[in-house]
Amino acid sequence: MIARFLAVFEPFILMLLGTVVLASLVPARGEMAMIVGYAADVGIVLLFFLHGAKLSRDAILSGLRNWKLHLAVLAVTFVAFPLFGLGLSALPFVTGPLAAGLLFLTLLPSTVQSSIAFTAIARGNVAAAVCSASFSNLLGILVTPALVALLMRTAGSAGISVEGVEKIVVQLLVPFVAGHLLRPWIGAWVTRRKAMLTIVDRGSILLVVYSAFGAAVVEGLWSRLSLGDLILIGLLCVALLAFVLALTFAVARLMKLPREDAIVLQFCGSKKSLASGVPMAGVLFPPAQVGVILLPLMLFHQLQLVACAVIARRYAESAPSDLAAD
Template sequence: MMRRIASVFDPFVLALIGTVVLASFLPARGGFAQTVAIAADAGIVLLFFLHGAKLSREAIWAGASNWRLHLATLGVTFAVFPLLGLGIGATHIAPPEFAAGVLFLTLLPSTVQSSIAFTAIARGNVAAAVCAASFSNLAGIFITPALVALLMGGTTGGMSWGSVGTIFAQLLLPFVLGHLLRPWIGAFVARHKTLTSRVDRGSILLVVYSAFGAAVVEGLWSRVAPASLLALTAMCLLLLAIVLAATWALGRAMGLPREDAVVLLFSGSKKSLASGVPMAGVLFPAAQVGIVLLPIMIFHQLQLIACAVIAPELGKSAPADEA
C-alpha cells in the first residue's frame, strides 16, 4: 500500500502535472507553438525509430500474429467503450453541455505513442503494443466517423486521408527504418536502455504540453463553469476506472500471458487526443469543436496520470526474465 501511495509522487507523474500547470499559465503561442508541435512530432518519430531498432524480427512477427489480443483490443475500443458512452448519455451522468463530447470520446481509437511507452515501462509485449495501437488508429480512421454518423447523427463527408499519411510518416516508417538499421545500431540501443525510456517520457510530456496549451489559448478556462468541469472530471474518472478494471479482467479471463494482458490494459483503455482533434475538426461545426474536445482532453490527462502510476508498479512486479 505504501509503495502505491508513494508512486503517486513518481517524478514522471509530477512532471505530467507540472506540464499541465505550465500549459495553463504559459501555453505555447505563435511561432513557439509551432516549434513545440514539431518537437513533439520529432519525439514520436524518434520513439518509434528506437523501438524498431530494439525489437527482433521474430518479436515483431509474434506481435502481429497475436490475433486474439488485437481482436480484444479492437472490441474494447470500438464496442465496449461506445456502449459505455451510450449508457452515460442515457443516465445523464455527464453535464448536458458535454454530452456530445463524452460520446465522441468513447468512439475514438486508442493512443499509439503512450500505449507503447507505458507498455515498455510495465515490461509488457512492446511488439504487440505497436501492432495493437497502430491497428486501432488505422481502423479508427474509418470506424470512428461511421460510429459518429450512426450514433450522433453526424456526417463523414470530407473526412481527410491525411491521417493515414501521418500515421505512416510518424509511426510506421520510422519503426521500419529503425528495424532495418537494427544490425548496425541494435547493440547500441540495447546498451543504452535509458535512452529509450527518456524518449518515451519526453514525447508524452511534449504532446501533453502542446495539446493542452492549444486549448488554453483558445479560451478553455474562460468558457467552462467550475462545477461542470468538476462533474465532467468525476465522470471521466469513473469511465477510466471501469475500463481499466474491465481490460485487466478480460486479459486474465482470456488467459493471456502477463505481457499481453499489459498490452490490452494500456491499448484498450486509452483514447487518442491526437486522432480526436483532427477528426472533430472535420465531423463537427467549428463553433462546437472546442466543447466537444474538452472531455477527451480531460480523459487524456487522467489516463496518462493513471497509467504513469500503474505502469511502474507492473514493471516492478514483472518476472526477472521479461525484458
C-alpha cells in the same frame, strides 16, 4: 517493488501536470506557437521511428502461438472499449469536445511498459504480455485513425480529413516502418539506450501537451470548462475503468485461461496508451481541440496506474508458492 515502479511514473505525472499549468499560464502564441508545433511534430516522428527500431520481429513471430489470448486482448481494446466509448459519449450530459475526448480515449491501443511491468509484478505470462502490448500498439497506428474516422463523426466530431490521413502516414506510419526496416543495423544501439528512449518518449509527449493546451487556452479552454466538467470526466473515467476490469476478468473466466494468461488479458486489455494517444491526437485533431480531447486520457492514465498497482499486488500475494518465489 510496486512502490519503486510507481515512483518511476510519479515524476512524469508531475511534469505532465506542470506542463498543463505552464501552458495555461504562459501559452505559446504567434510565431512561438509555430516553433513549438514544429518541435512537437519532430518529436512525434522521432518517437515512432525509435519504437519501430526497437520492436523485435522475433517477438512478433513467437507471440503468434498464443493467438487466442492476443485476439481476446485486441477484442477488448478495439471492440469492447469503443462500444463503451460510444455509450459514454451518447449520454445527454456529455457533449462537444468532452464527448469526443472520452470516445477518443477508448479508441487507443494498450500501453506497453506498464502492461508488462504489472504483469511481471503479478507473476503473469510476461512473454505473452510483451507480444500482446506490442501487437496492440502496432495495430493501433492503423486501427485507431480508422476508428476515429468511422466513429467520431457519429459522436458529433468532425472526424478526420484526407489531410489528416496524410499526416498519419507521414508522421506515424512512415517513421515506424523506416525504423523497423533499419532495425538490423540500429536495433541493438537503440535498445541499449533506454535513457534516450525515455527522454524522447516523455519529451515528445510534454511538447505536444504544451502545444495542445496552449492552443486550447488561447481559444478559451478554461472559460468553457467548469470544475463540474472536470469532476464529471473523472467519474466517467472511473466507471469506464471499472467496467473494463470487470469485463477482462469475466472473459478470462469464460475462456478458462490459465492464471498467467488471465493476468495478461486484464492488464493489457484494460489500459490505454498516453504515449500513443498524445501524438495521435496532435496529428488527428485541430490544435484548439486537442487540449480538451486529451483531458479524459490524462485522467484515465493516472487512474489505471493506481488501480492496476493494487490489483497486481493482490495477484502477487495470492500467487502459488512456486511462482511467488521467482
